[in-house]
Amino acid sequence: xxxxxxxxxxxxxxxxxxxxxxxxxxxxxxxxxxxxxxxxxxxxxxxxxxxxxxxxxxxxxxxxxxxxxxxxxxxxxxxxxxxxxxxxxxxxxxxxxxxxxxxxxxxxxxxxxxxxxxxxxxxxxxxxxxxxxxxxxxxxxxxxxxxxxxxxxxxxxxxxxxxxxxxxxxxxxxxxxxxxxxxxxxxxxxxxxxxxxxxxxxxxxxxxxxxxxxxx
Amino acid sequence: xxxxxxxxxxxxxxxxxxxxxxxxxxxxxxxxxxxxxxxxxxxxxxxxxxxxxxxxxxxxxxxxxxxxxxxxxxxxxxxxxxxxxxxxxxxxxxxxxxxxxxxxxxxxxxxxxxxxxxxxxxxxxxxxxxxxxxxxxxxxxxxxxxxxxxxxxxxxxxxxxxxxxxxxxxxxxxxxxxxxxxxxxxxxxxxxxxxxxxxxxxxxxxxxxxxxxxxxxxxxxxxxxxxxxxxxxxxxxx
Numbered sequence: 361x362x363x364x365x366x367x368x369x370x371x372x373x374x375x376x377x378x379x380x381x382x383x384x385x386x387x388x389x390x391x392x393x394x395x396x397x398x399x400x401x402x403x404x405x406x407x408x409x410x411x412x413x414x415x416x417x418x419x420x421x422x423x424x425x426x427x428x429x430x431x432x433x434x435x436x437x438x439x440x441x442x443x444x445x446x447x448x449x450x451x452x453x454x455x456x457x458x459x460x461x462x463x464x465x466x467x468x469x470x471x472x473x474x475x476x477x478x479x480x481x482x483x484x485x486x487x488x489x490x491x492x493x494x495x496x497x498x499x500x501x502x503x504x505x506x507x508x509x510x511x512x513x514x515x516x517x518x519x520x521x522x523x524x525x526x527x528x529x530x531x532x533x534x535x536x537x538x539x540x541x542x543x544x545x546x547x548x549x550x551x552x553x554x555x556x557x558x559x560x561x562x563x564x565x566x567x568x569x570x571x572x573x574x575x576x
Numbered sequence: 577x578x579x580x581x582x583x584x585x586x587x588x589x590x591x592x593x594x595x596x597x598x599x600x601x602x603x604x605x606x607x608x609x610x611x612x613x614x615x616x617x618x619x620x621x622x623x624x625x626x627x628x629x630x631x632x633x634x635x636x637x638x639x640x641x642x643x644x645x646x647x648x649x650x651x652x653x654x655x656x657x658x659x660x661x662x663x664x665x666x667x668x669x670x671x672x673x674x675x676x677x678x679x680x681x682x683x684x685x686x687x688x689x690x691x692x693x694x695x696x697x698x699x700x701x702x703x704x705x706x707x708x709x710x711x712x713x714x715x716x717x718x719x720x721x722x723x724x725x726x727x728x729x730x731x732x733x734x735x736x737x738x739x740x741x742x743x744x745x746x747x748x749x750x751x752x753x754x755x756x757x758x759x760x761x762x763x764x765x766x767x768x769x770x771x772x773x774x775x776x777x778x779x780x781x782x783x784x785x786x787x788x789x790x791x792x793x794x795x796x797x798x799x800x801x802x803x804x805x806x807x808x809x810x811x812x813x814x
Binding site: 397398400401403404405406407408409410443444445446447448450474475477478479481482483485486489490493497498501502503504505506507508509510511514515 | 807
């Protein structure tokens with residue numbers, strides 16, 4: 361049988377898509393309100409300090425919620441495990457100049473996505489911790505308050521760059537975006553961008569893969 | 577195929593190491609942050625002062641407004657009113673203010689959130705010189721200051737207002753106040769945290785007692801001495 365052109369592979373479970381949506385909205389609110397508080401010109405343009413700070417604090421407190429709920433999902437835990445592990449092929453992918461040609465078979469996530477996930481999670485943890493120091497500032501000595509503010513500023517700038525990179529990569533690949541929106545991707549896309557993952561799901565065969573496949 | 581077989585979960589847990597590394601750097605940064613932020617601040621101030629407002633914690637002013645953006649004003653119609661328990665209420669134009677005795681002072685500006693801008697030169701009319709023009713009546717013990725942003729207020733006791741480092745400022749760094757810094761007239765309560773230095777000021781009312789200001793009813797100290805209030809131990813501004 362020849363592969364049918366509309367065959368698809370399941371990529372993200374509903375729980376993962378909802379977590380992505382929730383976290384995306386919260387991080388968006390945090391970055392926008394944070395930028396308004398941080399850049400003097402934006403501060404002046406928008407004003408309303410009290411509303412901006414309160415929104416920032418509420419969104420900040422909610423950040424752990426989608427992440428903790430996500431841990432209830434087996435699909436999420438499996439994907440987190442995949443993101444965590446760097447294979448020798450990942451290192452080679454990072455070093456190579458032809459990483460987009462498909463020469464190196466990429467698993468469900470490429471090494472760039474893995475790095476982005478780890479850096480984003482690390483940044484969120486740091487921002488949450490330093491945010492709490494700033495929120496309960498009276499419990500901490502001035503030097504730690506200054507230190508927490510300093511780290512919060514710089515790490516949020518770095519996270520902003522990561523998120524802009526993440527969004528611009530998504531803008532460049534409508535199929536990948538649809539994968540996060542609908543949960544599945546066309547087989548031919550998977551074979552091009554994530555060949556090792558496609559092979560893993562299809563067992564190297566490419567037909568009739570949508571019927572009974574769920575993430576293992 | 578084994579190199580590409582992700583089912584075996586081959587490979588080292590680099591993701592976890594990156595997360596822990598970032599968290600570790602964050603903790604180190606918090607501990608060393610005061611020193612680091614002063615270092616960055618010094619470098620920026622001496623090499624590219626224009627970047628101070630953009631680079632995190634680089635020593636620039638941060639702008640806080642509590643209403644929708646900056647309140648508009650017309651220099652021709654702007655008036656600063658002095659009212660309440662005074663012998664002679666006043667309504668002063670910018671020209672009137674310019675004719676009063678002018679005072680210059682250069683002071684650090686310390687915000688309660690932690691940032692500090694060193695050696696900011698201001699000029700304008702000392703608050704006590706302004707009050708002397710109107711004459712405070714017996715029973716007047718405090719000031720309520722208002723902003724034409726329509727929301728912000730501040731307070732001082734009369735004793736605090738009579739100090740020689742409480743300035744009704746009209747210039748900053750030798751130039752007329754910028755809108756973001758409170759144009760055309762703001763208070764500079766130098767020995768106190770920045771929230772006492774009300775921007776876009778258009779009213780000074782002498783009252784019997786202190787009426788807590790905008791941030792003060794939201795939990796900040798009324799007597800906002802730098803280094804001796806709000807749980808902070810910053811170096812006092814002298």
